[in-house]
Amino acid sequence: VRRLLPDSAEIEVDEQYGALAMADLAPDGRPYVFANFAATVDGRATISGRSGPIGSDVDTRVLMLLRSVADAVMIGAGTMRAERYGRMVPDGDLRDRREAAGLARDPVAVLVTRTLDFPWEAGLFTSGEGSVVIYTSADSEAPETATPVDVVRHPETVDLAAMMADLRDRGIRALLTEGGPTILAELVEHRLVDELFLTIAPKLGGEPTAPTILEGPLTEPVAIDIEWLLEQDGELYARYRIRE
């Protein structure tokens, strides 16, 4: 993979992403929050309703490396319903690296929902590995699952700032969010995102109803600064810092 910014060099993605020390950047009162998304050149975040067809194997590796440096990985219910997550870090070598770095072998999975409408048969719930924390405003009960699930109730809707404070109290210092687009918009609007990792795939999706990476109004545009830009086979891997 070629690094184009901030300098030019041939690099290994494992070295570029695997050594990120996000937890050291945690501010008081909440985790350091970094988002990861993939989009087509026409700005679409899905092809046929899924994110998988957008990026290459390098994009998947980047995602796995970012998960492997996070204490927790957060997604909205829309993404869980579309993508049916399994175990967050399926690669045993990456789990070994986490352990060697003093992290839990599996990052905590954090889910946000008003409905508790989840595909409970998905591997995340049935593998029995790791743990899940669900923040919800639903009154209903979650079913019994092999993976331990902790349900945190909020009235009416989940207060994302309060959720972040609670996650920090639980020892989460580095939080990766994989969205989706609705959650990303809410997080950015509430200034709860520090960085955005964005893969731009050399494809035109062309589906008018497919979401962009950010579905939801921002009261004003948010400035971001580019931290690095990598390239392989026309696919771009950008790291942006969101200005305060």
Ligand SMILES: NC(=O)c1ccc[n+]([C@@H]2O[C@H](COP(=O)([O-])OP(=O)(O)OC[C@H]3O[C@@H](n4cnc5c(N)ncnc54)[C@H](OP(=O)(O)O)[C@@H]3O)[C@@H](O)[C@H]2O)c1
């Ligand atoms: N290209 C990419 O990188 C990428 C990344 C992620 C997702 N995606 C795609 O994006 C699509 C899903 O988009 P989406 O916008 O629906 O996903 P989302 O942001 O993951 O989920 C939205 C849902 O999250 C819950 N939610 C959001 N804010 C909440 C709050 N404050 N309190 C309580 N619940 C809250 C609600 O769940 P309930 O409906 O259960 O109440 C809401 O319907 C999928 O097709 C997925 O493949 C693409």
